[in-house]
Amino acid sequence: MRRRALIAAATAAFPVTAGAWQPPRPMRILVPLAPGGTADTIARIVADPMAATLGQPVLIENRPGGNGSVAAIAVARGPADGLTLLYCSPSIQILNPLMMRNIPYDAMADFTPVVALMRAPKVLVVRPDFPAHSVAELIALAKSRPGGLTYASAGIGSSAHLAGALFAQMAGIEMLHIPYRGTAPGVQDLMGGRVDMILDTAAALLPLVREGRLRALAVSTPQRAEAAPDLPPIAATLPGFNDASFNYLIAAARTPPDAIAAINEAANHALADPSVRARFAALGAEPLGGTPAQLAAAVQEEIARWRGVIASQGITIE
Template identity: 85%
Template sequence: MDRRTLLAAAGVLAAGPASAQAWRPPRPMKIMVPLAPGGTADTIARIIADPTAAILGQPVLVENRPGGSGAVAAIAVARGPADGLTLLYCSPSIQILNPLMMRNIPYDAMADFTPVIALMRAPKILVVRPDFPARSVEDIIALAKSRPGGLSYASAGIGSSAHLAGALFAQLAGIELLHIPYRGTAPGVQDLMGGRVDMILDTAAALLPLVREGRLRALAVSTAEPARAAPELPPIARTLPGFDDASFNYLIAPTRTPPEAIAAINAAINEVLAQPATRERFEALGAEPVGGTPEQLAAAVQSEIDRWRAVITAQRITIE
């Protein structure tokens, strides 16, 4: 199954009801989030926790364990009991990006874990400051070609999703862009508004409020099709065929977790993701629910690894 098929939210929110599964958690469950409280990942985990608990009959707690680009949480889950009671919330760094950009990681990204379910995808948008001369993707490319290396883009740091999105944009467009890494999205956006960098390609959730206030101007969306969060924006792919990028979050478990536990958890969370209330809360964050089977998730992760390996290798992106 290809990535686009898996990540088309409307097409995969179908799985057997949780009641069809025999396994039930004997004690409270835990979702470990490898990021600090308050961000999108933490919020998504808390949105699904209570309704999942209602289906499975045990509380589902959210524990934040930041550090080491996700490695602290990954090690804790990989070395913990494989009983279905602890799940790891994954952004792309843990299984997809860290192994491609870091020489040594203290866990086996694939062998230590088994897929559970895809949770959400969050489109990115390409934005510039209101007085910037480019008003379209075509304008950005033309401007960059007229002054190679003269256009800059901000990101939340080396190896961040915004960094890689900008690198993919430059690679497909055949242009040079100067990458300016920051310690998080917010300071990069501040410098963008202050005229110290030219653009940023980051999540709609972070940027759309500023666009709607008139403090930034949006040019395009990162997904191959128009995004629900900003249906008026054209996809970058209309100018750069093959460009398709969205922040992709999902759940995994220790590799020895019983299949019947994975099946029951997957069915329960599919049911939660299909609920209108969940979709509304996701969309308020600029995200779209995904769902599907563990096998579909495994295929999507492998597709992401293959795609980003080409970009990271070509751009020689590494994290020490």
């Protein structure tokens, strides 16, 4: 009751535009990952301020499985009424179609864009006793030992796998990919000296860097990241290198445009809230926002970015 009262009070203060679509009952955001991770946290951060604007609770429902396919199918085959949204990491629309022969949904035709939520830089980290102390030294070391260096990831086709593959391709080096069942076991082996490096999210790695259990060399974004301002960008050594975790909301195709517009407005309002932005910053994430058209263009840019890397490395998921 207290939560509903807070939502009602906030709705009175920040109503949707007069005459705009309003949800007739509670909404859901399906998150295709288990509870507790960065995606789940981001979804929960934006849900309540969106609810305050829309006048209905926005509930988070975790639907992991199938590299995002379980949640994607639920939204694609559900009612196109704007009441169920899909929280997208790159897998669902961008990577799965490039790495999987058959996916049980049409990555573009089954969905409509709503709003970009965030980008989060990745950090290139090495084990504490690693002999290289910069990106240039790492590349030189790798060239002196072709195939002799290893990098961990959360699994084949994961964002850390692709980031490492992009780094190796642009640097002209060979490294051995060691996939794990999730980020945590890979990081454990990195701290234990069993692998050499990982290129993964700042939220997962920077706390361990601050504790001295890992050593950071650079960030993956073209400019220095707010989450780690002392670290140079990889692009300072490899011009053009650019990679960041990209998360956004989509809805079922044929969702009414007025519903998409109202949800987009609510999400942009949430992302502009200073308290929301502070919570994003604590996770090393940059809030985005913008229009559905801008989101659609960004998705196409990501597809173009990763198509060549995936094809050249022969990365597939069965």
